[in-house]
Amino acid sequence: MRKRCSCGDIMTVKLRTVIYSGKVEIDNVPIYSCPSCSRSEVFPEVKSDLTGLIGQLGEEPKKQTFLFNEWNEWANLLVESVIGHKMPDLEQVERLIEERIDELLDLYLIACRLGDEAWKADLNKRLSQISRRYTLT
Ligand SMILES: [Zn+2]
Numbered sequence: 621m622r623k624r625c626s627c628g629d630i631m632t633v634k635l636r637t638v639i640y641s642g643k644v645e646i647d648n649v650p651i652y653s654c655p656s657c658s659r660s661e662v663f664p665e666v667k668s669d670l671t672g673l674i675g676q677l678g679e680e681p682k683k684q685t686f687l688f689n690e691w692n693e694w695a696n697l698l699v700e701s702v703i704g705h706k707m708p709d710l711e712q713v714e715r716l717i718e719e720r721i722d723e724l725l726d727l728y729l730i731a732c733r734l735g736d737e738a739w740k741a742d743l744n745k746r747l748s749q750i751s752r753r754y755t756l757t
Pocket residue numbers: 625626627628629654655656657658659
């Protein structure tokens with residue numbers, strides 16, 4: 621949850637609101653920011669989902685608000701881990717990720733048994749969002 625900024629200081633992840641087109645608010649987006657030079661960048665694991673969401677809004681979006689954590693498992697886990705804390709704690713996030721993967725795998729087995737293709741596709745997407753860095757065993 622930390623990386624080194626080009627200025628040499630340590631960037632940490634915070635949940636921020638992203639404003640798109642001056643009208644659309646996307647809350648709870650994980651963003652790396654640097655305390656020294658205020659450089660910021662989107663947490664790499666969520667970048668494709670964020671650009672996907674923005675892509676769906678089109679050229680002339682109407683005024684609306686999204687909770688990014690409803691779209692992305694990483695944002696969801698970070699939101700859960702910051703409850704009661706100021707900054708996401710890496711160990712806690714890793715534990716939440718393991719629990720979440722177990723939970724999603726259980727649901728996936730149920731979806732397979734029911735033959736629910738739409739549910740399977742949704743769970744598959746969620747699993748691929750968070751398991752990118754972690755090897756499933
Ligand atoms: Zn910096």
